[in-house]
Amino acid sequence: MLAGTTPSSRDLKYPYMAKRLACMVISGAANADCLNILQPALLHQGTLIEMKEEFELLESTFRKAGFQEEITTFLTIDWYINVLARIRINAFRIELVASSYEDLLSSAAASVSCDSSVGNAVYMLPSFYNHDCDPNAHIVWLQNADAKLKALRDIEEGEELCICYIDASMDADARQKILADGFGFECRCLRCLSGD
Numbered sequence: 001m002l003a004g005t006t007p008s009s010r011d012l013k014y015p016y017m018a019k020r021l022a023c024m025v026i027s028g029a030a031n032a033d034c035l036n037i038l039q040p041a042l043l044h045q046g047t048l049i050e051m052k053e054e055f056e057l058l059e060s061t062f063r064k065a066g067f068q069e070e071i072t073t074f075l076t077i078d079w080y081i082n083v084l085a086r087i088r089i090n091a092f093r094i095e096l097v098a099s100s101y102e103d104l105l106s107s108a109a110a111s112v113s114c115d116s117s118v119g120n121a122v123y124m125l126p127s128f129y130n131h132d133c134d135p136n137a138h139i140v141w142l143q144n145a146d147a148k149l150k151a152l153r154d155i156e157e158g159e160e161l162c163i164c165y166i167d168a169s170m171d172a173d174a175r176q177k178i179l180a181d182g183f184g185f186e187c188r189c190l191r192c193l194s195g196d
């Protein structure tokens with residue numbers, strides 16, 4: 001699992017995770033290509049330009065920290081872009097679930113305003129779950145960043161496990177827009193096909 005606490009600026013959460021992964025590679029805790037198995041996002045030209053600027057900052061941070069070149073040879077712009085492309089569509093926002101009814105109400109309100117997020121993480125197996133606007137499973141976090149998969153109804157043997165990447169209470173047009181903009185696909189789940 002690659003995890004990172006939420007930095008003050010939301011725009012920096014993914015670069016922060018790439019920096020974390022770079023540290024894990026340098027310390028021997030992860031391989032530089034460990035995310036390559038995951039599906040990458042399609043990146044637009046403007047995003048690539050931003051990533052080049054971010055990479056220069058990251059590279060200079062490691063240079064200033066005095067790391068020897070031999071242990072940072074993996075740290076290239078191609079590595080950074082490949083990592084970011086995978087983090088962008090595979091990272092989960094970690095929200096700890098409520099333990100009491102009062103907590104439930106306040107955590108629901110915090111979730112809507114994104115205040116309940118305690119960090120972001122990429123998990124290898126959950127990254128392979130596809131999206132459905134009427135999912136049969138849900139990822140939850142009870143006390144820490146260990147993700148648990150919770151069934152939302154009876155699931156037949158052999159049935160695909162699907163989770164919902166977004167807020168399923170939105171109408172069909174809003175869901176399609178967010179999935180197209182954020183994840184680059186047109187959702188053709190039964191709910192969307194029926195226009196619900």
Ligand SMILES: C[S@@+](CC[C@H](N)C(=O)[O-])C[C@H]1O[C@@H](n2cnc3c(N)ncnc32)[C@H](O)[C@@H]1O
Pocket residue numbers: 038039089090127128129130131132183184185186187188189
């Ligand atoms: C987190 S990955 C899910 C695993 C991915 N299908 C794989 O084989 O590695 C998210 C990507 O899967 C595809 N995907 C997930 N749910 C989908 C759906 N309901 N309809 C079409 N494509 C979907 C999209 O390309 C999306 O960007």
